[in-house]
Amino acid sequence: xxxxxxxxxxxxxxxxxxxxxxxxxxxxxxxxxxxxxxxxxxxxxxxxxxxxxxxxxxxxxxxxxxxxxxxxxxxxxxxxxxxxxxxxxxxxxxxxxxxxxxxxxxxxxxxxxxxxxxxxxxxxx
Numbered sequence: 001x002x003x004x005x006x007x008x009x010x011x012x013x014x015x016x017x018x019x020x021x022x023x024x025x026x027x028x029x030x031x032x033x034x035x036x037x038x039x040x041x042x043x044x045x046x047x048x049x050x051x052x053x054x055x056x057x058x059x060x061x062x063x064x065x066x067x068x069x070x071x072x073x074x075x076x077x078x079x080x081x082x083x084x085x086x087x088x089x090x091x092x093x094x095x096x097x098x099x100x101x102x103x104x105x106x107x108x109x110x111x112x113x114x115x116x117x118x119x120x121x122x123x124x125x
Contacts, residue, residue, distance in 0.1 A: 013098075015087045022080030022102065024071045033069025036062055055076075061120050065113065072109045079105060 040062040079102045090096040 010090050012088065015084060015091065018087075019080055019084035022083070023077060024076040025106070026080060027071075029076060030070045030073030033066045033071075033073060036069060037068030038066075040066060065116055065120065066118075069113060072106075072113065075109075076102070076106055 028114070043062075083100060083102050
């Protein structure tokens, strides 16, 4: 392969933009998880004020879901960095392949969390 085809600046810049997009996604997922946890705490305090008592099992599910979302966000950030480094190395050697496990991981993780949230919301109706 010709040296001009290895790691053109546009390819490296595109790789960096993709990495930054994954980081924004990671921050969004973690932020959503934080909001879910804080909302769970808010509901717990409201129930404590209104009823004077609270059962932990009623609100702990949303807290767990929020923590899982934050965890998925952290894993997304880690996998984004690994993917960025892998593609950078491939561009420098001129041997690029477009296999990306990050999208599969994120899709499966978000589908699982969405199903859990739907089940939790359906159960609370």
